[in-house]
Amino acid sequence: MVKEILGRSSGVIDLDISRRKIEHLRLCAEKDVESAPSGFDDIRLVHKALPEIHKEKIDLGTVFLGKHFNAPIMIASMTGGHPDTKSVNEALARAAEELGIGIGVGSQRAALEDKKQEDSFRIVRDVAPNAFVYANIGAAQLNEYGISEVERAIEMVDADAIAIHLNFLQEAIQPEGEVDARNCLKAIRAICADVSIPVIVKETGAGISHAVAVALKEAGVAAIDVGGKGGTSWAGVEVYRARAEGDVMAEHLGELFWNWGIPTAISIIESSVGVPVIATGGIRNGIHMAKCLALGASLCGVALPLVVPALRGKQEVVDVLKRMVEELKVAMFLVGCLTIEDLRNAQLIITGETREALEQRGFDTARFSR
């Protein structure tokens, strides 16, 4: 199925970036690419035997950067940039529109360098006229791009926000990676000053620390997506590419750094610096979502669990997300929370390595016992 959909490209695609997008999608659909741990197993919501609420009255609605979401879910950036990815983005965007949630497109670099690839991104806004949509460019590319490229990316999807992604772990492992990370913060600050829509900075699987979160806030970033460890590992994805290409060094580096980074649960607390936090990385069910929201996240981002469903069509994406929504509602019922705001004040127990790491880093874990 996956091969069928991803193998039917019409024209000849000569751009390496475009080809990589398909390889990434295929590897994420077919291989084990996850890292561990996310920290979620160390977090427990305190069960409330007397919830004293009607489950049917639970309201998952929330406002993020001024836009109403029916549920606190963002379909995290994944794809676009190759003709075969258009139907994947279409399925994801139709699901976002139907469910009243947000969606980010994958890195728009391929389309900024080859206009023919724009279609695979534009489809998102075409089929999701009311959804919160964010554009996406890589921090590693900011040295090459000026404000005009950033504006083109925004215009391409008529974006509500633009995400700048940080993926230096992957760049360091890819033989073709961009490893000049100097002046990124300066470039982020300039984009925050120059664009008229909110700027989100997102990691892509290795998490954001407190110091980086503070620097981003000071640079003018409107929200931080922690993109923590415990979900898709880009070091892991690169291992499979390296094996196929016989690149022994990249394979070794990918294996060694597979589980590198800050677990999502910890990164939510590290990044709580006064701007909204999106919890992404290893969110696989509604209990994970409830834990992230109770830790202080405003939204939960999901990528990998939607890859195979999106290759099959909108309905499968909707089904996975509806399942997560129902799981979240059950978790909220069992802790007696009617709203997302209530959930932010739910009691949590933090144990194990997550507790140790947070205490060593100087975070007050007792405040979650409330």
Ligand SMILES: Cc1cc2nc3c(=O)[nH]c(=O)nc-3n(C[C@H](O)[C@H](O)[C@H](O)COP(=O)(O)O)c2cc1C
């Ligand atoms: C197939 C795939 C492609 C991705 N491509 C991008 C991308 O182009 N830009 C980006 O910012 N993040 C990208 N990501 C990272 C996700 O947005 C997310 O941060 C990460 O996968 C962690 O979430 P997960 O564990 O739910 O997959 C991609 C993820 C997947 C699975």
